[in-house]
């Protein structure tokens with residue numbers, strides 16, 4: 001298995017010290033920076049949008065891994081791409097039909113960036129299969145999206161195995177309740193990118209936390 005991509009979720013950072021916390025991740029071996037965008041409709045929470053993403057782009061060299069937990073994501077691909085997203089991940093459940101999914105993937109790729117699609121806990125892995133050739137990444141959620149600090153659901157992580165069996169090259173990212181132990185379970189199933197919020201940002205030693213995930 002290729003290198004493991006660690007993407008710290010800034011949802012668990014100190015927003016009054018966001019630049020400091022981003023630099024800490026950057027200096028501690030992070031590969032990407034995970035930005036959780038929530039709209040209060042697709043999920044019950046509201047978080048970060050386009051202007052904050054554009055500001056973050058100015059202060060870090062880390063690729064911006066933007067997780068769109070929003071309705072009508074196709075409306076926001078261009079603004080987020082122009083704000084500096086390097087990976088844009090939309091939710092399968094936010095899309096109306098297969099055609100819309102193929103269109104949004106092409107739209108994301110037209111900006112020269114990576115396209116990801118995420119599935120919520122109750123969505124079967126098989127729903128991704130017909131899109132996996134076009135996608136760069138599939139994000140398997142191991143908590144219900146909306147909040148950091150929730151408990152990892154192992155039955156969701158089992159879906160990683162079927163996604164990996166169907167596509168050996170794609171990046172499989174996992175998000176929700178990841179720590180050294182649950183991250184290892186996901187890597188065993190075939191994941192090669194781990195998102196972690198609380199485990200990294202609530203630890204006393206960010207470098208050690210990132211190292212333990214690798």
Ligand code: DX5
Nearest residue numbers: 009145146148149177197198
């Ligand atoms: C949840 C978000 C996650 C969240 C993960 O809806 O998509 O990225 O920040 O936080 P932890 O790692 O604390 O579960």
Ligand code: ZN
Nearest residue numbers: 036067175195
């Ligand atoms: Zn996320």
